[in-house]
Amino acid sequence: MFKRIAMAFVICTYAMNALALADCTLRDGARIALYGNSGDPDVFVWDSKQRLLDYSSGTYDVDRMLVPHALLTRPGTRAIVVTCVPNIVHPKFQYAVDDAIGVKILSGSYRGRYGWIKATDMRSTRNGR
Amino acid sequence: MKVRIPVFRSAGILTATAILIFALAIAVAGAFLTRSEISKSFDRQARIQAAQLTLEQLVRMQIDEENYVRGYILTRDPFYVDQFDASKDEFHVREKLLRAVLGSEDLVQAQAALFDYDRVHQNWHELVADPLMKHPNSSSSEIDKISKGLTDQQTEDSQAIQSILARQNAVVGENTQEQINRTFYAGAFWLIVFGLLAILFNAFRSRSNRELEEERMTSETLQRAFRSVSVPLPNCELGTGYSSATRNVAVGGDVFDVYQLSDSLALVLIADVSGKGIDAAVLTAFIKFTIRGIALRRRDPGAILAEFNTAFPRTVEDPYLFVSMFVGILDTQQLIFRYGSAGHDSAFLRRGASEVQQLAVTGPILGVMEEPFGTQTVHLDPGDTIVLATDGLTEARNAKGEQLEDVGAIALIATSSQSPQKMASELIAAVKKRVSNRMRDDLAILAIRVNAPETPAEPPADV
Numbered sequence: 001m002f003k004r005i006a007m008a009f010v011i012c013t014y015a016m017n018a019l020a021l022a023d024c025t026l027r028d029g030a031r032i033a034l035y036g037n038s039g040d041p042d043v044f045v046w047d048s049k050q051r052l053l054d055y056s057s058g059t060y061d062v063d064r065m066l067v068p069h070a071l072l073t074r075p076g077t078r079a080i081v082v083t084c085v086p087n088i089v090h091p092k093f094q095y096a097v098d099d100a101i102g103v104k105i106l107s108g109s110y111r112g113r114y115g116w117i118k119a120t121d122m123r124s125t126r127n128g129r
Numbered sequence: 130m131k132v133r134i135p136v137f138r139s140a141g142i143l144t145a146t147a148i149l150i151f152a153l154a155i156a157v158a159g160a161f162l163t164r165s166e167i168s169k170s171f172d173r174q175a176r177i178q179a180a181q182l183t184l185e186q187l188v189r190m191q192i193d194e195e196n197y198v199r200g201y202i203l204t205r206d207p208f209y210v211d212q213f214d215a216s217k218d219e220f221h222v223r224e225k226l227l228r229a230v231l232g233s234e235d236l237v238q239a240q241a242a243l244f245d246y247d248r249v250h251q252n253w254h255e256l257v258a259d260p261l262m263k264h265p266n267s268s269s270s271e272i273d274k275i276s277k278g279l280t281d282q283q284t285e286d287s288q289a290i291q292s293i294l295a296r297q298n299a300v301v302g303e304n305t306q307e308q309i310n311r312t313f314y315a316g317a318f319w320l321i322v323f324g325l326l327a328i329l330f331n332a333f334r335s336r337s338n339r340e341l342e343e344e345r346m347t348s349e350t351l352q353r354a355f356r357s358v359s360v361p362l363p364n365c366e367l368g369t370g371y372s373s374a375t376r377n378v379a380v381g382g383d384v385f386d387v388y389q390l391s392d393s394l395a396l397v398l399i400a401d402v403s404g405k406g407i408d409a410a411v412l413t414a415f416i417k418f419t420i421r422g423i424a425l426r427r428r429d430p431g432a433i434l435a436e437f438n439t440a441f442p443r444t445v446e447d448p449y450l451f452v453s454m455f456v457g458i459l460d461t462q463q464l465i466f467r468y469g470s471a472g473h474d475s476a477f478l479r480r481g482a483s484e485v486q487q488l489a490v491t492g493p494i495l496g497v498m499e500e501p502f503g504t505q506t507v508h509l510d511p512g513d514t515i516v517l518a519t520d521g522l523t524e525a526r527n528a529k530g531e532q533l534e535d536v537g538a539i540a541l542i543a544t545s546s547q548s549p550q551k552m553a554s555e556l557i558a559a560v561k562k563r564v565s566n567r568m569r570d571d572l573a574i575l576a577i578r579v580n581a582p583e584t585p586a587e588p589p590a591d592v
Contacts, residue, residue, distance in 0.1 A: 039284075040277065040280055040284070042273070044274075044277065055278075055281075058282075058285065060249075060281075062278055062279075066275065066278045067274055070274060070278075072270060072273050092289070
């Protein structure tokens, strides 16, 4: 019985977490951790929203765009939400849309820098809301 | 006489059988065609699913290659170099397999994505992997960025291919399901069609058989009534036998008769009518009683045949009916046998124990033309046997299709028992054995054995 309740609690927590990632549900000032996915957890932080959109929609100009305008942050890098634009990122070959989130980096070698990430490239921390 | 299934019945049964066979052929051909189509659909699905697996393997190999590079940078262990090189070759093999499937399915967008995937993979090798493997110390955040950027591109491409393959697999799966449904509906349809056809066929056949059986019963009853019972003749022993053709065909018009005209004279008759069923049975009655009537007035067999030949076409309107007939007048006191044969050649005389001779034909078949009919006279000795049969005897065919013919009939008669009844039974049994009990022709046998007169013979007075 206890196991079932625990499992339900875990499922609810994940569900709420997933809900929090959609449609700018995080308020400004919320604390987050940057994390891509289990296969590639590093996260690009872009210096402009438009470059984030271009990159996500399939524009991969390594020399002129990626190298000079993106920061590569390690998984778990702390950040704080500065702003959010809902449902603006259209990944190439996918029907789903994503939010663009403006963040300020709080840890790591790029601490203090500002930039833009996709909502799927972060996890909210316990006191993030 | 030969008997056949009526034409309209056999045509009906043949038509119904042909329809059934045709419907069956269509159903079987359709089933094979559908099976082939479904098999192709399953093959396609299997190929697409294999391609999905190959794509996942490619993605995994890309991750492995990245890990080999990282491992080498950290440890400088040449093991990672070997693994990295082996993985490169394997990657190209699988990429070709995937490309072949995408080409065969004509998935243009997926082919373009795979082309891009391959191009990005090569870029990754040139810009990231190869420089790092050559100079492991040159690792920098710039190379890391480029590596991640290229990996992101490959992820996008692989997701695109995966999505197209999944969609294609779903489409083919739906088609397969539709084909299976169609097969089910077609099977149900043909089952109903076969069921209905079988019911109709059975009803038609039952009705046909019932009618045939009723007609046959009527005919047999008539024939049995018209056929002579064994009439005791002075100084004579009689034997008779009759066997009709198979039960599923109409009975024919074989008839024989022995009729005592006076104390010493007897009419002996056997005939074969070219008809069947009730008409033929009725005709046998006509023949029997007409010949009796004529024989009461005329004692010359040739004259009897001639008079009947005149009356026959006037009575029977069917111009296609013919009769072969043997008429004899037997003097049981003088042992003289006078006969006329209208095309009836199955008549024999056994002299004593085994010598058999054929009694010659004395005129044409009745009902064809008006011709004179001759009369032959034979002087009998005690112990001689007159054996009259219909053509079911001489035309009995063995398994090879060979007829018994006159020679065979003579041989059979020569070796038969002395007793006329035994002889008739033996001849019937021999014919049945020859045709393996599948008689296509009625057979009538009449055997008369003359014995020595009890009183001294006197010159013939009635002849």
